[in-house]
Amino acid sequence: MSDPLTLLLGERVLRPPPQDGPSAAEEATGQGSPWLDTASLADPGRLVGLYFSAQWCPPCRAFTARLTELYRTLRAQDQEHDRVHRLEVVLVSSDAEVRGWDEQRRSMPWGALPFEHRQRKFSLCRKFKVTTIPTLILLDSCNAHVLTKNGVAMVTEDPHGLEFPWAPKTFAQTIAGPLIRPLGEMTDYGVLGDAHIGLYFSANWCPPCKAFTPLLCETYRRVREAGKKFEIIFVSSDRSEESFQQYFGEMPWLAVPYADTQRRESLGKLYSIQGIPSLILLDPGGHLITSTGRVALLDDRLGLRFPWEPAALSQLSPTNAELLNQEPALVLFVDSNEDEELGPVRQMLQPIAEKIVAESKANGEEQPLHFFYAGEDDMADSIRDFTSLPDCAPLLAILDVPARAKFVKDAEELSPSVVQEFLQDYLQGRLEAEPI
Known part of the structure; x- marks a missing residue:
């Protein structure tokens, strides 16, 4: 079974480019390979930073300089004390052209997700809800649990790593x-x-x-x-x-x-x-x-449902539709507001949504997306128009408005198994995004 980091990043990531090419000894031992097994990054006491950045982004270039200085400082300290390197970084680039990506990674002393792994990059953005760059997410290298999503602030406030590894406060x-x-x-x-x-x-x-x-x-x-x-x-x-x-x-x-x-x-x-x-x-x-x-x-002005534990599944309303602007959501559109139509939809989606929410909570993670069903009304029509969804029903879609991406399931009949397969393909990064 693959370790958590490998599940996130794939079997291999690119090593940082050598300045002068591999030595004869490196070539003989295979260390001159451009590839690094992702599993080798896992080590007790080590953090792995996923660095979401792009060459075209001026704030990213400024932060890269700060992160590089910290990275080298920590490396020097670790070598001096003969201990495991406490920080590894992997670039997850938002560059749309390989030239910009290659130029960026060659300026960095750490590894990178291969440029062609664009779908995995989108999956990482979805999983960690990355909507702006630069973003630095720090993970425990052994279990891939998130230690902080505020790595940029941590590095900025503590550029010499005096308080590294920045254990998050309660x-x-x-x-x-x-x-x-x-x-x-x-x-x-x-x-x-x-x-x-x-x-x-x-x-x-x-x-x-x-x-x-x-x-x-x-x-x-x-x-x-x-x-x-x-x-x-x-x-x-x-x-x-x-x-x-x-x-x-x-x-x-x-x-x-x-x-x-x-x-x-x-x-x-x-x-x-x-x-x-x-x-x-x-x-x-x-x-x-x-x-x-x-x-x-x-959505509950009287406070009757306080303390507002998130519902696994909700009917899309003018109020909760605001969540579509903030986080990904699976939405099942039907062509009726009658309960005889909506009831079976709720029964089909409820256990699927509850399972995803329960798994996320058990893993100490935020749920990866919200679950909604929508009847036939002006609001549903507006969402369809805004996201350019097909005018048919039932229609199953995953909408990631912050990332301007959508995923649409084309199926004549929807069943629990069809929904589950579509959802798992999305979560595993196997779906090709269409632009919104």
Whole structure:
């Protein structure tokens, strides 16, 4: 059975190009081969960084210089102490032309995913939800578990690797410290007790935030009046203390003090916040329930389904359709809104979706995609038009709007086995993407 890294990257990756060509000794021992067995990267105590980058990207070129300096510094330290190299890096290029890819990899002291393995590259982007470059994802080399998706920030903040390997902090470690109430009273984070926690990333200058905050206030009140333990912590992105105080005055919950910039930034990095407003839901133990709390709340303004554990399968609605702009989703379109048509669809998809969600949770990973079914309505028509889907039903599609890619199943009849085969082909990177 293949090791986890090999399952991710394939049997072999390219070695870094030699500066002066292989020596006679390397040729005699086979070390002059351009290929490196992926399994050889696995070693206790070693991290493997998947570096998503491109030659045409100026921020990537700037970060490559920083990463190269760190990589060489760590190598020198490891050699000096005669220990295993603690960091290996593999380039996963977004270059569309082989010339740019080759130019980029020749400037780097680490290996690369072969240019022709484009489908595997797309699979890695989907698996780790990479939507921007540069991105550096650090994995445990032995089990391929994600240690951090914020490698770019880690390298930028610690360019000499003084705190490497940057063990990720827990929520409890990150939130530790004083919190502030709306009237200025300071309290300790221990006040959270055994409540479910919402981290609200927002700012006074952000119109969507200003529109969402009153809705959140109302739902927060309803949930607490129903006797449920729920605390919210405002994590501000405001540009001044005055703006923070004005905005926080509209809220009935706690906040990280504005002056505590480091803790505010650390919380954003811990949950990979890329836009606001964003509502993260945690259980009383500080474990993530959902990173899409805003969508969940808009779909349940009364808070009846609090704490909004993600449903394995949902009917596509104007509210939850927002998730299509954020993450990949499997959608089964039918040509009716009648329950006699939708009922069998739910029965077919439910166990498939639940299995994928359960497997992801057991592996400590985020689920790779959402699962929806859609009836015949204006919203479904708009999604079909936007993604240029065929005008037929039933129609099974996987839509990856952030990556501008779609995968469509052309089948006269849909059955559980057809859906499962299509899904596994997608997850294993065997499907050819069509552009959106």
